[in-house]
Structures are given as C-alpha cells and as structure tokens.
Amino acid sequence: MNPFEEKLRNALRREAAxxxxxxxxxxxxxxxxxxxxxxxxxxxxxxAGPTVRWALAAVAVCLAIAAGVVHRERQERLRREGExxxxxxxxxxxxxxAKLNVARKKVQEISQEPTGSRL
Amino acid sequence: xxxxxxQQGEEALAxxxxxxxxxxxxxxxxxxxxxxxxxxHFLHDRGRAEEVAxxxxxxxxxxxxxIKSGDxxxxxxxxxxxxxxxxxxxxxxxxxxxxxxxxxxxxxxSRDLDPLLSRGLQRLVASLSEDARAVVVLRYxxxxxxxxxxxxxxxxxxxxxxRLQRSLEILREKFHRWAGDVER
Numbered sequence: 001m002n003p004f005e006e007k008l009r010n011a012l013r014r015e016a017a018x019x020x021x022x023x024x025x026x027x028x029x030x031x032x033x034x035x036x037x038x039x040x041x042x043x044x045x046x047x048a049g050p051t052v053r054w055a056l057a058a059v060a061v062c063l064a065i066a067a068g069v070v071h072r073e074r075q076e077r078l079r080r081e082g083e084x085x086x087x088x089x090x091x092x093x094x095x096x097x098a099k100l101n102v103a104r105k106k107v108q109e110i111s112q113e114p115t116g117s118r119l
Numbered sequence: 120x121x122x123x124x125x126q127q128g129e130e131a132l133a134x135x136x137x138x139x140x141x142x143x144x145x146x147x148x149x150x151x152x153x154x155x156x157x158x159x160h161f162l163h164d165r166g167r168a169e170e171v172a173x174x175x176x177x178x179x180x181x182x183x184x185x186i187k188s189g190d191x192x193x194x195x196x197x198x199x200x201x202x203x204x205x206x207x208x209x210x211x212x213x214x215x216x217x218x219x220x221x222x223x224x225x226x227x228x229s230r231d232l233d234p235l236l237s238r239g240l241q242r243l244v245a246s247l248s249e250d251a252r253a254v255v256v257l258r259y260x261x262x263x264x265x266x267x268x269x270x271x272x273x274x275x276x277x278x279x280x281x282r283l284q285r286s287l288e289i290l291r292e293k294f295h296r297w298a299g300d301v302e303r
Contacts (some may be wrong), residue, residue: 004287004290004291004294005259005287007236007240007294008240008244008255008259008290009259009262010237011236011237011238011239011240011241011244011259012156012160012240012241012244012255012256012259012260013156013260014152014153014156014260015152015155015156015159016152016155017151017152017154017155017169017172018155018165018169021147021151021155021169021172021173022144022147022148022151024173025147025151025173025176025177026143026144026147028173028177029143029177029180032177032180032181
C-alpha cells in the first residue's frame with residue numbers, strides 16, 4: 001500500500017454506529033414475524049391488520065346470519081312437506097275406510113239374503 | 120474480519136437456530152459498525168447511513184434462516200449494504216461535485232491522523248460514482264482483496280481492478296490539488 005492508499009485506509013476506518021442503534025433495530029423487528037416464518041404465516045400476519053380484522057369479523061357475522069336464514073327456511077320447508085304428507089295420508093285413510101265400508105255393507109247384504117233366493 | 124468475530128457470528132447463528140431470541144441482538148451488536156460504516160462512507164450523511172443500516176438489519180432478520188455460516192453472514196451483510204447504499208445514492212438528485220473549500224486545511228504534520236484530512240478524503244470518496252465508491256469502500260474500509268470485492272459486487276475481477284485504479288487516479292489528483300492549494 002502506498003502512502004496515499006494508507007491515508008485513504010485511515011480516512012475510511014470503520015466508525016462506531018450511532019448510540020442506541022441496535023435498540024432501534026430491535027424495536028423495529030418487534031412487529032415482524034419471527035425469522036424463517038412460513039409464507040402462509042406471513043400472509044396471515046399481513047392480514048391481521050386492524051382494518052382487515054374488522055372486515056373479516058363483518059364477513060363472519062354475515063355468513064353466520066346467512067347460514068341461520070338458510071337453516072330456518074330448510075326447517076320450514078320440511079315442516080310444510082311433513083304437513084302435506086300427513087294430510088295426504090289422512091285422505092288416503094279416509095278413502096280406504098269409505099271403500100272398506102262399502103265392501104263390508106255388500107258382504108252383510110249378501111250374508112243376510114235367504115239361501116233359496118240365491119238359487 | 121477476525122477469527123474471533125467469525126466464531127461469535129457462528130455461535131450467534133447456532134443459537135438462533137436453537138430458538139434463542141437474543142441471538143439476533145448479538146448479531147446486530149457484532150456487525151453494526153461494519154454495516155453503518157459502509158453506508159456512511161457511501162452517503163457521507165449519518166442520518167441516511169443509519170436509515171440504510173437499519174434497513175439492512177431488518178432484511179437480515181427476514182432472511183436469517185437462509186444464512187449458512189459466519190462467513191456467509193458477513194458476505195451477505197456487505198453485499199446487501201452495498202446494494203442498498205447504491206440504490207439510496209441513485210434515488211437522490213445528482214449532487215454538485217464535491218468541494219473541499221469548506222473543509223479546513225489539514226494540519227501540516229502527521230496528516231495520517233488528521234481528522235480534517237480524513238473528512239476531506241471521505242468527501243472525495245463520496246463524490247465518486249456509486250460503482251467506484253463501492254470498490255473503494257470495500258477495498259480500504261473492509262480491506263478486502265479484489266476477488267472478494269468482485270464476488271460481493273458480482274462483477275469480474277478485472278472490472279474491480281480498473282475501477283479501483285481509475286478511482287485512485289481521480290482521488291489522488293483531487294487530493295493533491297486541494298493539498299497544493301492549501302500549501303500556497
């Protein structure tokens with residue numbers, strides 16, 4: 001190294017970092033995900049901002065309400081279908097009962113007729 | 120970089136891998152002077168140098184899991200600091216050519232230790248082009264050989280050599296003109 005380069009080396013010696021430098025760096029890392037965190041974790045952390053959190057909560061509430069409404073409508077439809085089936089069964093039973101009565105009357109009439117009259 | 124420093128770097132990295140939260144703090148303590156000085160000799164502005172140095176350590180924090188050894192850590196820090204400093208210089212409007220008129224005259228004797236002389240030379244270095252500045256800072260602050268500088272800056276060794284020679288010519292000429300003016 002020649003004398004000029006020696007001067008340059010002296011002029012470019014390492015300087016001490018400003019007072020409190022390391023503390024300021026560490027303070028800035030506190031809001032960051034741990035080093036080596038997976039991409040999905042970083043994405044999740046990124047989503048965890050206050051505005052996004054509120055939006056996610058609102059979406060969750062809307063989904064819950066929609067699920068409730070759908071469930072209730074489904075219950076109502078099932079109840080209506082059940083009611084209709086009950087009415088149909090009653091009507092079928094009524095018809096069957098009427099037919100049976102007719103048949104029973106016929107049987108009675110036949111059994112009450114004198115034997116000779118049948119000849 | 121001394122062997123002891125490299126060993127400390129290795130140890131801090133090993134502690135980090137084991138999940139020791141204080142390891143990163145030790146890494147910052149260990150390398151803050153190197154990173155800050157590279158940025159300062161590039162920018163010649165302590166505030167902006169601190170900003171760049173903080174940014175470099177935040178990037179390190181995010182990439183710490185990919186650092187393989189103490190050597191790799193130092194290489195990574197030098198490389199990222201140079202790149203970040205070059206970006207910072209390019210972001211700014213072109214500064215007027217450095218003038219040493221506002222730097223007081225160096226003391227007549229023992230110039231090697233004269234702080235005014237050092238400041239003058241620092242200003243001259245900060246007036247070089249970004250690429251030339253990177254070579255000069257890595258050569259005279261970090262005392263790296265040409266091959267190491269080439270690897271950090273990702274350029275051929277011959278380019279490093281020619282940039283260094285050209286930078287030294289410019290610096291020497293400006294410096295002697297300034298020193299001559301002072302003597303007259």
